[in-house]
Amino acid sequence: MKIARIKAIAKKEIFHVVRDPFTLALALLLPVMMVTIFGLAIEFNVQNIKIAVYDGDQTQSSRKLIDTLASSGYFLIDSFPTQFAAIHQVDAESDRAALMIEPEFEHHLWSDRGARAQLVLDGADNSTVGSVVGYFTAMQDLATHKILGSPITTPVEVKTRFLFNPELNSRWFVVPGLLVVVVGILSILLTSLTVAREYENGSMELLLSTPVEPIEIILGKLAPYVGLGLSAVVFVYIIARVFFHVPFLGSHFTLILGCVLFLSTYLAQGLLISVTTRKQQVAMQIAMMSGLLPSILLSGFIFAIESMPLFFRGLTAALPARWFMVICRDTFLKGSSLYALRYSFLALLLICTVMVVIASKKFKRDVEP
Amino acid sequence: MQPTLNAAVSVTELGVDFGNFKAVNQVSFSVAPGEIFGFLGANGAGKTTTIRVLCGLLIPTRGTVTVAGIPYLSEESADRIKEKVGYMSQKFTLYNDLTVAENLNFTASLRKLERTYYLKRKKELFDFITFDKPESTMVKDLPGGMKQQVSLAASMLHNPEIIFLDEPTAGVTSAAREKFWSLIKSLAKNGKTIFVTSHYMDEVEQCDRIALMRSGELIALDSPKGLKESTFPHPLYELTPKRKIPYSEIEALRSPDYFDSFQAYGLRFHASPRTAQSWNEFLMRYSEDFDSQIIQPTLEDVFIRLVEGQNR
Numbered sequence: 001m002k003i004a005r006i007k008a009i010a011k012k013e014i015f016h017v018v019r020d021p022f023t024l025a026l027a028l029l030l031p032v033m034m035v036t037i038f039g040l041a042i043e044f045n046v047q048n049i050k051i052a053v054y055d056g057d058q059t060q061s062s063r064k065l066i067d068t069l070a071s072s073g074y075f076l077i078d079s080f081p082t083q084f085a086a087i088h089q090v091d092a093e094s095d096r097a098a099l100m101i102e103p104e105f106e107h108h109l110w111s112d113r114g115a116r117a118q119l120v121l122d123g124a125d126n127s128t129v130g131s132v133v134g135y136f137t138a139m140q141d142l143a144t145h146k147i148l149g150s151p152i153t154t155p156v157e158v159k160t161r162f163l164f165n166p167e168l169n170s171r172w173f174v175v176p177g178l179l180v181v182v183v184g185i186l187s188i189l190l191t192s193l194t195v196a197r198e199y200e201n202g203s204m205e206l207l208l209s210t211p212v213e214p215i216e217i218i219l220g221k222l223a224p225y226v227g228l229g230l231s232a233v234v235f236v237y238i239i240a241r242v243f244f245h246v247p248f249l250g251s252h253f254t255l256i257l258g259c260v261l262f263l264s265t266y267l268a269q270g271l272l273i274s275v276t277t278r279k280q281q282v283a284m285q286i287a288m289m290s291g292l293l294p295s296i297l298l299s300g301f302i303f304a305i306e307s308m309p310l311f312f313r314g315l316t317a318a319l320p321a322r323w324f325m326v327i328c329r330d331t332f333l334k335g336s337s338l339y340a341l342r343y344s345f346l347a348l349l350l351i352c353t354v355m356v357v358i359a360s361k362k363f364k365r366d367v368e369p
Numbered sequence: 370m371q372p373t374l375n376a377a378v379s380v381t382e383l384g385v386d387f388g389n390f391k392a393v394n395q396v397s398f399s400v401a402p403g404e405i406f407g408f409l410g411a412n413g414a415g416k417t418t419t420i421r422v423l424c425g426l427l428i429p430t431r432g433t434v435t436v437a438g439i440p441y442l443s444e445e446s447a448d449r450i451k452e453k454v455g456y457m458s459q460k461f462t463l464y465n466d467l468t469v470a471e472n473l474n475f476t477a478s479l480r481k482l483e484r485t486y487y488l489k490r491k492k493e494l495f496d497f498i499t500f501d502k503p504e505s506t507m508v509k510d511l512p513g514g515m516k517q518q519v520s521l522a523a524s525m526l527h528n529p530e531i532i533f534l535d536e537p538t539a540g541v542t543s544a545a546r547e548k549f550w551s552l553i554k555s556l557a558k559n560g561k562t563i564f565v566t567s568h569y570m571d572e573v574e575q576c577d578r579i580a581l582m583r584s585g586e587l588i589a590l591d592s593p594k595g596l597k598e599s600t601f602p603h604p605l606y607e608l609t610p611k612r613k614i615p616y617s618e619i620e621a622l623r624s625p626d627y628f629d630s631f632q633a634y635g636l637r638f639h640a641s642p643r644t645a646q647s648w649n650e651f652l653m654r655y656s657e658d659f660d661s662q663i664i665q666p667t668l669e670d671v672f673i674r675l676v677e678g679q680n681r
Contacts, residue, residue, distance in 0.1 A: 008478030012467065019466045202460030209424050209456035210479040211448045 005212050009220025013194065017224060023190065031182045031232045035239050038181070042174050042302075049132055052078045052089035052098040057105035061147045065101065065117065068143040074135045090122050097121045097132050109147065172247070175240040176332040177301040180262070180325045181292070182236055187229045187263050188291035191270025192283040194221055199278035214363055222267050229263045240332070249335030257338070258327035258348065265320040265352040266291060268359040275363050295321040320355075323348040377402045377437060377531050377562035378423060384431030385418050392418045394585045396432070400578075402530070405553065405563045407573045410582030411676050416566050419582070420533055423564065425450040437530045452480075455524035459536030462520035463508045470504035473523055480527045487526065494522035498552060514545020521552065531562040538569065550575055570668040579668070583676050593668055600674055601641050601666040603629070606648075608638040608659040627651040630674045639670055 017023045051069065055062050069075045078095055080086040089095040098120040102108075109115035119136060121129050198204040198221075207217060233256075240246040270287060277283045296302065298312065299321035305313055316322040323344040330336035330344075338345065376399040385393040393415040400406040410416045421427040423436055425447035434441040437453035463472045477487040494500075498518040508516060517537055524532060534553070538546040550572060557563050557577075567573050574593050581589040581596070589596055622640075623631045627647045631640045638659075642648035652661075
């Protein structure tokens, strides 16, 4: 293996990247776009939920209940004179929920029968229903306290404290995960395109007609993309720290080690796609299917793996993105050590080894005489 | 057939299998140093597979191959062969988004050429192809013919003994093709062995010898003149219809009653009578339908007769 040849191939590859507007745009704009879109737009903390309210009681107690909701910051109150009008708002999807306070609300509150109000929710909108119920339960306790004027005492008191992300800030959760998505898609897409391009225009055969070895081609072609991938890591890290103020409690070494393993896995996967398809367009489609979608949908980036059906939970175990997601989030937010993350690292190492071996064998079998 | 001593390329009973498919079967030939050797065949005839073997890109399944005096036995010998041969393909010439200098630097780096040698060699080759544009010109801005010539220069940077040219002039102008072939002849005159495939029969005429491949087998090997004589031992006639001849009648003429071969060339036909008597019989019956004249067979006639004609 000759370093000079690897350098020559890497240099040529850099020329291709710098001079190809598509590759350049992909390498530079994709991280910007993804960080912007996901970092700013994804918000798991639902706020300003419009709620239609029918106050059939019109007493101090019912008004206190409504005020508690309004002042929480979670709800926007739309008042309606009849139950029908309030329900109609939910039907028409103008409001997410309707709160019906019955006429004898205050009277029942102070009697032994207990006050009752009904919350009607749009069950078709799964994304906000859970949040509304959660918020409303919390508001209910607060309103009871305000109305009755004394602290609520229950036999068992559970106090909740959120570790690592005390305010449950969505961005702290989302942005470190973006590292996985951005690095994953960049590495797999660019690699699959670069090798497929050599096959498509016939230059792979010309390269192989020289004494260059397959391993030199692999290393020379992938080296610039390792650089690009690591640049993306630095880029997302800076955005996370400077713009989104995400804390970084772990070791940079642990994060970089995870990045290198993850990059190697996806570069090998890109190479495998290239060698198998040999067409840029097909390679791109497969890269998107096997790289981007699992990174977003099955890595735990948005949807919790624990909530997935058993089959998909098993499937995620074979996805490098799932393990790197754990490494990223835990390194950023928990400051987890290499030892604490040993299972994720071992899983990633195993997948990486398998992928590199398969890709190298396939490539060598295809190009060697 | 034993390997030929001192041959630039010697192939004996070469066979290449892809699974159960025999891509090349029992092919034997040798190429002398300084010879321009043409390699013809229809698509899928086994030309590219043979060239891939000779360039060290594919290990043969059977047979003996010696290139530039190196017996092709293993991957290691493939690497040694690659040092001695240059390869230029029609599909890929140079990287369009690199400059001329960057392309040549890249090739020189892959071949590990020493810097002073490379610069000297580059100048020689630029003089040889009369390249007069700045080296910083992007390849995509070069005319097609010039691109082919620079590509030829790139394939010769390491001063190979044998140059394999796979349809080198496809898609370039006639003038550029002419210049390219003058370069090829000049190389051969200086002792380089040229192994070339082409679809242009006028180009192939300029080869010293031509091998014809069909379905993975070598079906003819001779000089252009020898091929014509052996393929058309009887005179070749060009027949021009005087009226519109129904297709069924044309098909009837293809039967071996009158002709060894009967091939359409646009609106005319090239026909080689089986015997003098069969020609006379044809004239007696069809003289009102066709004008006829004797023509000299071209390599295209040979190709159609031997390669394509068999498939019709």
